[in-house]
Amino acid sequence: LSNTRQPPSMIWNAQSEYPGVCVFAQRMKDTIMGAHDALIAACVKSTALSNHKRKEAPFIKGDLVYLSTEN
Secondary structure, three states: OOOOOOOOOOOOOOOOOOHHHHHHHHHHHHHHHHHHHHHHHHHHHHHHHHHHHOOOOOOOOOOOOOOOOOO
8 A cells, every 4th residue: 555646744734713624634534544554454355365275385495496477
């Protein structure tokens, strides 16, 4: 997630004459942070699942093997 475009940080003056704007901005900030946390959790879960299914290679250092270049 670090190599994607990051939105600018949501820093604002908490002392506003329009309290509804601050409430809206805080809700938007919480929503964005929740979505970001959900994306990170999904990435961690996907990585853990992939690593769990991975088989141990039956090779040891020094073995000669053939590698396929087909995709």
